[in-house]
Amino acid sequence: MRNVLTATGKTNSLRRWTRASCPAALVVMTALAGCNHTHNADVMATVNGKAIMKTEMDKAYEAQLGDAQQQQQKPTREQADSLRLNVLRQLIDEEIVEQRAAKMNLTATNEEVDAKLAEMKAPYTEEQFNEKLKASNHTLDDVKHDIRRTLTINKLxxxxxxxxxxxxxxxxxxxxxxxKSEFNLLETQYHLAQIQVTGFPSDQPGNLQNSKAMNDAEAKKKIQALKNRLDSGEDFAALAMNFSERADTSSSGGDIGFVSESQMKADPSVYSAITKLKPGQITEILPVLDVQTRRPVGYAIYKLISREPAGQRELSDPRVQQAIRQQLHDGRSQLLKSAYFEMLRDQSKVENFYAEQIFKNETH
Structure with missing residues (x-):
């Protein structure tokens, strides 16, 4: 059983499947294959002929970069180019999926978007909601765009x-x-999932997007951006697979399994936050402590999947049946979705002009 409170140091909703990063070799192959293409300088890539513009890439880049520049922690040119490449790959994958949904007449309607927006705004006054938008550097149009994308992919x-x-x-x-032994609990168990971000540089973040915060400022910005997306209704497991920097759990959607109550109590702040949750709810952003020094080394958001009191659970227990059924369903779903989106990518014609530009600049 893994310890939820330990930072490892290593580095399924829309972004779970649309933001899988391409291997570096494919970027190089794309660049080599397209070196003779001519195109508008403001077009960064095309997906089946539809352009992704520089303004789109720059906006997404600034959103991910956050306020690191204001804190005098500007990325190097190589870091900036690498981040832009990752951002552009995300935009490409999103476009692939949205085009597929459009062909199947599954794009979310204005009525569906408005209903979801009303649900999001319900806990707040208009002023409070606008303050949250401002704090997250989002406009109302940005939120509607994200809602439409998420609803569309869910329908697909x-x-x-x-x-x-x-x-x-x-x-x-x-x-x-x-x-059967897995259902004999000696003490109360908490089934948890986690999204973790640290500020330690690493070449192996362990997530689909190859996304890694390089310092504390980037880590804070990244975890806040992920929290904002969770609050807007995006799938926890999807974001964990694509962006969590805990390599041993990101591939399973952040699922860290069952954690005993005694383990939980090792970090009082985490224990206090999680014991207040109902199944399906998430914590606020919490510090991740080094297991040896007990000093903060990163940030995490936890999701309580279920809480199980001590004792043997029998098959006749509806909760046991539901848990098994859900686990088997999710496992099959994850496999099928991975295969499905690989098929969509293979069937799409993608031209990444920005990758070509970087390759040319670095090899001449």
Missing amino acids: LSKEIDSKISVTDADVTNYYNAH
Whole structure:
């Protein structure tokens, strides 16, 4: 059982599947293949002929960069180019998925967007909501755009993936018989997921986006941006897979399994925050402590998936059946989604002119 309170030091919703980064070799191959293309200088890439403009890339870049420059921690030219490449890959993957959804007439409607926006605004006064927008450097149009994208991809996944997954009673029974000991709890257990960010530079962040904060200022900005996206309704597991810097859990959507109450109490602030949650809720941003020095080394957001009191759980327990059914469904869903989006990428014609530009500049 992994300890939720330990920073490892290593480095499924829209961005879970649309923001999988391309291997570096593919970027080079793209650059080599397209060196003779001519295009508008403001076009950074095209997806099946549709342009992604420099203004789009720059806006997304500034959003990820945050206020590091204001804190006199400007990235080097290489770091800035690398971040822009990552941002552009994200925009490319989003465009691929949105085009697929549009072909299937699954793009979210204005009514659906407005309903979700009203749900988001419900806990706040108009003034409070506007203050949150300002603090996150978002406009109302930005929020609507993100909502539409998230709803669209959810509709696509529901039709193309989730509607085709079946978990039978026999599947549940077989799993329980093979893992019965997992349902005998000696003390209260908390099933948690985590998104973790640290300020330590690393070449291996361990997430799909190859996303890594390089210092404390970037770490703060990154974790706040992720919290904002969670608050806007994006999927926790998707963001963990793409951006969490805890390599041993990011691939499983941040799922760190069950953590015992005694382990939880090792960090009173985390224990206090999590014990106040209902299943499905998330904490605020919390410090991650080094297991040896107990000093803050990063930031994390936790999600309480379930809370289980001590004792043997029988198969007749509806909670056990539901947990197994959900686990089997999620495992199959994750596999199918990975394969599905790889297929979409293979079927798309992508030209990354910005990658070509960097390659030319660095090799001449």
